[in-house]
Amino acid sequence: MASHPLLLLPPSAGKASGGTGDPWQTCAPHRFSELAPHRQAVRAAVDGQIRRRAALTTLFGVSDRALADALATWRAIDDAPTLPAYERYTGVVWDALDPASLAAPARRRLRDWVVVVSGLWGLVGADDPLPPYRLPIGARAGTLGGLAASWRGQVGPSLEAAAAGAWVFDLLPDDHAVVVADADIRRCRVHIVTNTAGGARAMGHAGKALKGRLARAVLEQGPRTPSALASVQVPGLTVLDATRDTVVFVADR
Numbered sequence: 001m002a003s004h005p006l007l008l009l010p011p012s013a014g015k016a017s018g019g020t021g022d023p024w025q026t027c028a029p030h031r032f033s034e035l036a037p038h039r040q041a042v043r044a045a046v047d048g049q050i051r052r053r054a055a056l057t058t059l060f061g062v063s064d065r066a067l068a069d070a071l072a073t074w075r076a077i078d079d080a081p082t083l084p085a086y087e088r089y090t091g092v093v094w095d096a097l098d099p100a101s102l103a104a105p106a107r108r109r110l111r112d113w114v115v116v117v118s119g120l121w122g123l124v125g126a127d128d129p130l131p132p133y134r135l136p137i138g139a140r141a142g143t144l145g146g147l148a149a150s151w152r153g154q155v156g157p158s159l160e161a162a163a164a165g166a167w168v169f170d171l172l173p174d175d176h177a178v179v180v181a182d183a184d185i186r187r188c189r190v191h192i193v194t195n196t197a198g199g200a201r202a203m204g205h206a207g208k209a210l211k212g213r214l215a216r217a218v219l220e221q222g223p224r225t226p227s228a229l230a231s232v233q234v235p236g237l238t239v240l241d242a243t244r245d246t247v248v249f250v251a252d253r
Contacts, residue, residue, distance in 0.1 A: 005167040005224055006159075007113045009215060010176045011124070012091025013061060013136065019081030019088075021129045027082060031115075031125030032162075038154045042120060045144035046074070046135065052142075061136040073132050082129035085116055092205070096212025097219075099126075106219040113219065115162065117176045119147040122155050123162075137176050148178050156183040167225055169218065171211055187245065188226045190214070192237065194251045200240065203251060210236055210251055 021027060049059055050071065057063065060070040073080075082088075086099040099110055114126035119137040124130070135141075137148050144150050159168070160183055168185045170177055177189070192207045192214070193200040203210070214234050223229040230242035240250040 003166070004109070004112055005169055006115050006163050007215060007218055008168060008170045008172050008177075008180065009097075009114055009116050010093065010137075010172055011085075011116050011118050012089040012094050013134070014091045015088050015132055015134070016083060016090050017132055019083040019131065021082035021084075023079055024082050024129050024131050025078060027129040030121070030128045032121075032123040032155075032158045034158060035122040035154060038151070039121060041144060042135075042141060042147065042150070045141035049142040050074070054142075055140075059139050059141065060134050061139065062134065070134050073134060077131050077133055080131035082131050084127040085124050085130050086110060086114070086126045088130045088132070089116070092208035093212040093215070096209040097216045098212075102216070102219060105222075106216075109219045109222060114215075115159070117151075117155075117172055117179050119151075122151045122179075123158055137179070148175060151179045152182055155179060159183045160185055169223075169226075169229060171215060188229065189246050190229070191246070191248045192251060193240065193248060195253070200248075200250060207251070210234075210249075213237070214249065 046059065050056065057067055060067065062070045102110060111127045116124040118124050119139060120133055120135040140146050159180055163185045165186065168187045170180065170187050170189045192203050192210050194203050214237060217232045217234045218229065221232050223232055226242060226244060226247055230239045230247050234249070236252050237249040238252055239247065241248040
């Protein structure tokens with residue numbers, strides 16, 4: 001059994017530009033390098049769709065105005081300088097997690113525990129070197145079809161090996177969580193809700209910062225079981241319900 005759990009997080013649409021590392025293919029192998037064949041299949045499907053000029057704004061999740069930049073970024077992906085994934089991702093979740101300010105023990109957990117579910121890479125370790133890129137998990141890439149469904153049949157063995165029987169804390173949104181749904185892992189889904197007149201409901205964009213703060217608290221406090229996770233102290237969140245495979249936090253008013 002692994003000595004620590006895993007923490008599943010989404011990537012971000014927003015990403016830092018530039019980088020200081022070598023191009024990704026010349027760096028040390030990524031944590032999940034065994035997924036390389038399917039990564040190439042995704043690349044080939046995207047390239048084919050670009051050649052056909054078919055639904056490219058939807059493919060990259062951008063506006064017409066931003067399409068030229070998205071295409072340029074894609075075409076430069078093999079030669080672009082890299083950053084560790086935890087520096088590349090700059091969206092609300094990752095800004096709230098704020099990896100750069102973590103103390104040494106939490107930084108070690110970041111590198112060991114965090115796994116990102118990605119439309120392009122499948123699974124990504126927190127310190128894997130990544131170039132700038134844009135490819136949302138909800139995209140449909142040519143003959144490969146929907147990326148989430150495509151990766152669902154690929155990532156199970158890799159995630160099972162990485163977890164090695166330890167708990168996997170799943171903070172993914174639903175469109176990313178489907179990718180790992182078939183993996184044979186001890187998975188604990190983590191939800192953040194808000195109380196309304198009609199009862200508790202899932203938080204949308206407003207919950208992303210809270211999710212980042214929760215992820216940070218997990219890395220700082222180091223829970224290893226769902227019951228320990230339910231005891232994590234997070235400003236702005238209170239545990240609403242906890243079972244063996246689900247922990248629900250409610251946003252404080």
